[in-house]
Amino acid sequence: xxxxxxxxxxxxxxxxxxxxxxxxxxxxxxxxxxxxxxxxxxxxxxxxxxxxxxxxxxxxxxxxxxxxxxxxxxxxxxxxxxxxxxxxxxxxxxxxxxxxxxxxxxxxxxxxxxxxxxxxxxxxxxxxxxxxxxxxxxxxxxxxxxxxxx
Amino acid sequence: xxxxxxxxxxxxxxxxxxxxxxxxxxxxxxxxxxxxxxxxxxxxxxxxxxxxxxxxxxxxxxxxxxxxxxxxxxxxxxxxxxxxxxxxxxxxxxxxxxxxxxxxxxxxxxxxxxxxxxxxxxxxxxxxxxxxxxxxxxxxxxxxxxxxxxxxxxxxxxxxxxxxxxxxxxxxxxxxxxxxxxxxxxxxxxxxxxxxxxxxxxxxxxxxxxxxxxxxxxxxxxxxxxxxxxxxxxxxxxxxxxxxxxxxxxxxxxxxxxxxxxxxxxxxxxxxxxxxxxxxxxxxxxxxxxxxxxxxxxxxxxxxxxxxxxxxxxxxxxxxxxxxxxxxxxxxxxxxxxxxxxxxxxxxxxxxxxxxxxxxxxxxxxxxxxxxxxxxxxxxxxxxxxxxxxxxxxxxxxxxxxxxxxxxxxxxxxxxxxxxxxxxxxxxxxxxxxxxxxxxxxxxxxxxxxxxxxxxxxxxxxxxxxxxxxxxxxxxxxxxxxxxxxxxxxxxxxxxxxxxxxxxxxxxxxxxxxxxxxxxxxxxxxxxxxxxxxxxxxxxxxxxxxxxxxxxxxxxx
Numbered sequence: 001x002x003x004x005x006x007x008x009x010x011x012x013x014x015x016x017x018x019x020x021x022x023x024x025x026x027x028x029x030x031x032x033x034x035x036x037x038x039x040x041x042x043x044x045x046x047x048x049x050x051x052x053x054x055x056x057x058x059x060x061x062x063x064x065x066x067x068x069x070x071x072x073x074x075x076x077x078x079x080x081x082x083x084x085x086x087x088x089x090x091x092x093x094x095x096x097x098x099x100x101x102x103x104x105x106x107x108x109x110x111x112x113x114x115x116x117x118x119x120x121x122x123x124x125x126x127x128x129x130x131x132x133x134x135x136x137x138x139x140x141x142x143x144x145x146x147x148x149x150x
Numbered sequence: 151x152x153x154x155x156x157x158x159x160x161x162x163x164x165x166x167x168x169x170x171x172x173x174x175x176x177x178x179x180x181x182x183x184x185x186x187x188x189x190x191x192x193x194x195x196x197x198x199x200x201x202x203x204x205x206x207x208x209x210x211x212x213x214x215x216x217x218x219x220x221x222x223x224x225x226x227x228x229x230x231x232x233x234x235x236x237x238x239x240x241x242x243x244x245x246x247x248x249x250x251x252x253x254x255x256x257x258x259x260x261x262x263x264x265x266x267x268x269x270x271x272x273x274x275x276x277x278x279x280x281x282x283x284x285x286x287x288x289x290x291x292x293x294x295x296x297x298x299x300x301x302x303x304x305x306x307x308x309x310x311x312x313x314x315x316x317x318x319x320x321x322x323x324x325x326x327x328x329x330x331x332x333x334x335x336x337x338x339x340x341x342x343x344x345x346x347x348x349x350x351x352x353x354x355x356x357x358x359x360x361x362x363x364x365x366x367x368x369x370x371x372x373x374x375x376x377x378x379x380x381x382x383x384x385x386x387x388x389x390x391x392x393x394x395x396x397x398x399x400x401x402x403x404x405x406x407x408x409x410x411x412x413x414x415x416x417x418x419x420x421x422x423x424x425x426x427x428x429x430x431x432x433x434x435x436x437x438x439x440x441x442x443x444x445x446x447x448x449x450x451x452x453x454x455x456x457x458x459x460x461x462x463x464x465x466x467x468x469x470x471x472x473x474x475x476x477x478x479x480x481x482x483x484x485x486x487x488x489x490x491x492x493x494x495x496x497x498x499x500x501x502x503x504x505x506x507x508x509x510x511x512x513x514x515x516x517x518x519x520x521x522x523x524x525x526x527x528x529x530x531x532x533x534x535x536x537x538x539x540x541x542x543x544x545x546x547x548x549x550x551x552x553x554x555x556x557x558x559x560x561x562x563x564x565x566x567x568x569x570x571x572x573x574x575x576x577x578x579x580x581x582x583x584x585x586x587x588x589x590x591x592x593x594x595x596x597x598x599x600x601x602x603x604x605x606x607x608x609x610x611x612x613x614x615x616x617x618x619x620x621x622x623x624x625x626x627x628x629x630x631x632x633x634x635x636x637x638x639x640x641x642x643x644x645x646x647x648x649x650x651x652x653x654x655x656x657x658x659x660x661x662x663x664x665x666x667x668x669x670x671x672x673x674x675x676x677x678x679x680x681x682x683x684x685x686x687x688x689x690x691x692x693x694x695x696x697x698x699x700x701x702x703x704x705x706x707x
Contacts, residue, residue, distance in 0.1 A: 020467040021450060025409060059469045059626075060450035062409060079372040079569065079602055080528040082616055116620060118410065119374035121528035122187040122224030122535055131412070133190035 005030050006038060014045045020056055024063060032072075033064040061115070069104045069111040071149045073097065074128040078117025081125040085138075089125050090114060092139035096146050109150070155429030158437040159319040162428075166306045173307060178213040178254045181231045181295045182242075184413065185220025185378055187535075188227035196228045199244040203251055213254055216304075219294045219382015219417075223282050224535035226265075231295045236277035239263040268532075268554075281533075285551045287514070288538045289522050290498050291375075294382040299417040302424040305385040311430060313501035317393045318438040321504075326397035327353060330500065332508035334520050339365055339493030340568070340597045340673075342519070342586035348490055351480040353398045355488035360400040363465075363484075363491040364391055366407035367449050367456035370569035371620065373600035375524035376494035378536045380407060381414045383498075384421035388444070390500030392430065395442045398490055402443055404465055409448035418446060454626045457672045458491045459483070471628045472672035493598065495524050516542030519586045529566070529602030530557045539584065546580040549603060560605040564689070568597025570617040570624075571677035573684030574610065593684035610689045611696055615643035617681050625674060632675025635666030639679070651697040660686065 009026045013019040023042055028034060034057050043050040057063045075081075075090045090101075099105055099112040120126055123135025127142055134145050156162045182188075182197040200215040221229045226240035232254055239250060239260065246263060253260045265274040267281070274280045297304040305311070317326050331346030352360055364387055368376040380387055391403050405418060422444055425431045433441045447465050454460050459477070460470035462484045483489025499521055503511050512520050519541035525548060528534040532554030539548065549555065549565065556562050562577040573594035575582075582592055589596050604613070618640045627633045639662045642655050663679030670676045685693065 018467040021447075021464065022467075025448060025450060055469055056467075062450040077620075079566075079600070079616075080534070083529050083602065083604065083608070117369075117371040117373075118186070119368070119377050119526075120186045120190045120224075121372050121374055121526065122227070123190045124528070126190065135187070135190040 002030065010041055010045045015047060017046050017048045020046055020048055020053065021060075024053070024057060028063050032068045033066060036065075067104065067108065069108045071110050071130050072113065073110050073146070074113045074115065074118075075101075076116060076118050076120075076124070076126040076128065077114045078121065078124070080121035081117070084124045086125040088139050089127065089137055089142060092142050093127065093146070096143055110146075155427070155432075156436060157429065159315040162306075162311060162315055162436060165428075166312075169303050169307050176234065179216055179233045180213060180250065180254060181216045181218045181221075181233070183219070183221045183227060183229035183231075183295070184217050185224065185227070185229075185294075185382065185536075186374060186411070187224035188220070188229055189413065191227045193228035193242075195244050196230070196242055196247065199247045200251070203247055207251075209251070209255070213251070216298050218297060219299050220291070220378035220536055221295050222286075222288070222291055222378075222536045222538075223280070223533065225533045230263075231277065233296075235275075236295075237275055238265060238277050238280055238283075240265060281554070282535065282537075282552055285547055286538050287522050287540050289502060289514075290379060290386070290495065290524060291382070291536060291538050293386070294378070297383055299382055299384055300420050302385060302421070302428060305383070309505075310385055310501075311389055313504040314389050314392055314430065315436065317396055317504050318436055318440060323353075323397045323399060326393060326504065329508050330394075330397065330503055333503045333511040334508075334518075335496065335499055335503060335511070336519060336586060337492060338495035338499075338523070338598070340370075340571075340595070342590075342596070345492055345496050348480055348492070349394060349398050351478065352400070352488040352490040355481045357488050359402075359487045360398055361484050361487055361489040362391055362395045362398060362400040362403045363461070363489060364403070364405045364407070364494055364497055365456065365458070365461060365491050366405060366494045367461065368408065368494070368598065369449070369456040369624075370571075370598045370600050372526060372528050372602055373569060373598045374526045374528075375536045375599055377408070377411060377414060379498055379524070380494050381411065381417050384418050385425065386501060387494055387497045388421055388425055388430075390497035391444065392435070392442055393500050393504055394490070394492070394497065396440055400490070401441060402445070404445050404447055404484070406447045406449065406461055406465060409450060415446075415448070422446065454624055454672070454674050457674060460626065460672065461491065462489055469626070471626050472674075474671055495599075514540050516540075516583055516585045516588075519584075523584060523596065524599055525584075526600045527553050527603075528600070530560065530605040530608070531555070531603040532557055542583045542585055544581055544583055548584065548601060549580060553603065556603055556605050558605075560607065562603060563606050563608050564604045564610070565594070566602040566604060566613070566681075567594040567600070568680075569600050570620050571673065571680050572597045572600075573680050574604070574613065574688065575684060576688045593680070593687055595680075609647070610685050610692050611643065612647045614682050614685055615640070615647040618643050618678070621674065621678050629669075629671040629675065631666050631669035632671065632678065635662050635670070635675065636678050638662055639666070639682070646693060646696040649696050649698070651693075653697060653699060655697060656686075656690075656693055 013023040039053045043053045101114040104111040127134040127137040197217045230239040230242045249260045265280045335345045336342045459473040464470040525537045564574045566574040575594045622636045
C-alpha cells in the first residue's frame with residue numbers, strides 16, 4: 001500500500017465531512033481495500049464519527065474491508081450476459097480459481113466478483129480482469145485468459 | 151493550450167467561425183469508435199495503429215484520425231466510420247488499417263469490411279444504407295462519430311453551445327421553461343414525468359439556493375445508452391444542464407454517474423474543465439450575469455442509489471436510503487434545498503428544443519410521447535447496440551428491421567423492457583408502438599430504455615427469479631416490505647425455477663407482489679413485482695407447470 005498517496009487523499013479532504021464518499025472511493029481505487037486504521041484516520045481528518053465511516057464503507061459494494069488479490073476477476077451477471085450464458089461462465093471461473101464471488105485465494109492471486117451491469121452487453125458474456133474486458137467469453141476460453149495472470 | 155474565457159455570445163460565435171474556417175470538410179476523417187463494446191474488442195489498438203500509420207507516413211495533412219464515443223452498432227465493433235460519405239467499416243482489426251488508409255486516400259472503399267446482409271449478401275457501404283442505421287432518427291447520438299469527446303472544439307464545430315447562447319442572450323428564464331413545457335419533454339429515466347413541470351416546481355420553490363442534477367447512474371441492467379451519450383458527447387448533456395439551471399435559477403449542478411468506467415470519468419472531468427476554461431461554467435457565463443458551477447459525483451456500486459432521493463443522500467455523503475415520496479426532492483432535495491433531477495437523455499434533449507423550438511420537437515414522436523428515444527438493444531438479438539428512434543415506432547421495427555431478429559435462427563418468445571423493475575410481453579404484441587403510456591399499459595414500461603429479446607429457449611420463471619435475485623441484493627434494506635417481501639418472493643421463485651413449486655405458491659406470490667408494491671418506500675420495492683405481474687399476465691401456464699401437485703397424489707414426481 002502506498003502510504004504517501006493515502007495521506008495525500010486524506011489531506012485533500014481534511015475538514016470536509018461531506019466529502020467522505022469521495023475520500024473513500026479514492027483510497028479504494030488506490031489501495032484496493034480499506035484497512036481499519038486508514039478508516040480511523042479518515043474519520044479524524046474529515047471530522048466524522050468512525051461509525052459513519054464504517055456505515056458507508058460496509059454499505060456500498062465498491063468498498064472492500066478485506067485485502068484483495070493481485071488480480072480482480074469480475075464476471076458480469078447483467079441480464080444480457082445472463083441470457084447469453086454468464087451462469088456457465090461463472091461456474092467455470094469458480095472452478096478454475098477455487099473461489100466464490102467475494103472471495104480471495106490464500107496466495108492473493110485472484111479476487112472473484114460478480115455484478116451487473118457493465119454496459120458492454122453487445123459482447124456478452126463478459127469476463128473482466130483488472131479492468132480489461134474479455135468479450136464473448138466461453139467457459140473454455142476463460143482458462144487461457146486466467147492463466148495469463150500470475 | 152489554455153483559452154481565454156469567452157466574455158460574450160458574439161465571442162463564442164467568432165470562436166466557432168474560426169474553428170470551422172480551420173477545418174476542411176473535404177479532408178477525409180477516420181473515426182474509430184471507443185464505446186464500451188468496441189473498447190472491449192480492443193478498439194484502442196485499432197485507433198493506435200491508425201495514428202501510428204498516419205504519423206509514420208506523414209499523412210497528417212491528408213487525413214485525420216479521430217477517436218470517438220459509441221457509434222451505435224456495438225454488435226459489429228470495432229466500428230470505423232470514414233467521412234465524407236459516412237462509409238461504415240465493421241469488425242475492424244489492426245491488420246485492416248493499411249487497407250483502410252490506402253482506400254481512403256484514393257477515395258475508394260474497402261469492400262471486404264463493409265456491411266453484408268447475412269441472407270442476401272447485399273452490401274451496404276454508407277451509414278444511411280446499413281439496415282441497422284437506416285431505420286433510425288439519430289438526433290442525439292448521431293453526432294457521436296463526429297466528435298472527439300475530449301475536444302470541446304469538436305462539439306462547437308457541430309453547433310454545440312448555440313442553444314446556450316440563444317437561451318442566455320435572447321430568452322428569459324421563463325421563456326426557456328415555457329419552451330421546454332410546450333415541447334412536452336418527458337423524463338427519459340423511467341417515469342416519463344414531464345420535465346417542464348418538474349423544473350417549474352423547483353423554480354417556484356421559495357428557497358434561494360437550488361440545485362440541478364444529471365442522473366447518469368444507469369443502474370438498469372442491460373441499459374447502456376446513457377453511458378454512450380455521456381462518454382461520447384459529454385458537452386451536450388452539460389449544455390442542457392446549464393440551460394436548465396438558467397431556467398430554474400439554480401447556482402450549482404451535480405453530475406452523478408458511474409465510478410466503474412474510467413473513460414466516462416475522464417471525458418466528463420475533461421468536459422467540465424474545458425467548459426470552465428471557455429467561460430461556459432463559472433461566474434458571469436458569456437457575459438450574461440448568470441453564474442453556475444458543476445460538481446462530479448460517483449455512484450459507489452449499488453442500484454438503489456439511482457433512485458432520486460437516494461442519489462441525493464449519496465451526494466451529501468450519506469448512505470443512499472430513499473425517503474418517502476411525499477417529500478418531493480424538487481422542493482426539498484440535496485441538503486433540503488430544491489433539487490431538480492433529470493436523466494442524461496432528458497438533459498441531452500434540451501439544447502435541440504431550445505435551438506429548434508417546441509413545434510419542431512412535438513412534430514416528432516407519438517401523440518403523448520414526443521421526440522426520439524434511445525434504446526439499448528440486447529439479449530438474444532442479432533444486432534445489439536444503441537438505437538435511436540422516434541417515439542411511436544412499432545416495436546417490430548426495433549426488433550426486426552434494426553435488430554435483425556433473433557440470434558442463431560431461433561424464434562422470438564418475448565421482449566423485456568425496463569430491466570429488473572420492467573416487464574416482459576409476448577412476441578404477439580410486437581406491433582405495439584414505443585410509447586411511455588402504451589407500454590406501461592401492456593405491462594412492460596419503457597423504463598430507461600433497455601430492450602431485451604428473449605428467444606424460444608428462455609425460461610420465464612428463471613428470468614423472474616434472476617431479476618428478483620438481483621433486486622434483493624440491491625435493496626438498501628431500510629423498509630421492511632421491500633427487504634423482506636422480495637426475500638420471500640425470491641424463495642418461492644427459486645423453488646419454482648427448480649420445478650419444486652408447492653400448491654398455493656402462485657397465490658402467495660401474487661399477494662407478495664401486491665403488498666410489496668403498495669407498502670415499499672421507493673420505486674425499487676414498489677416495482678419489484680412488475681416483471682412477475684407481466685409474466686402472470688402473459689406466461690402464467692409456464693408458472694403453473696412448475697407446481698408439484700402434492701394434494702393430487704403425485705408426490706412421486
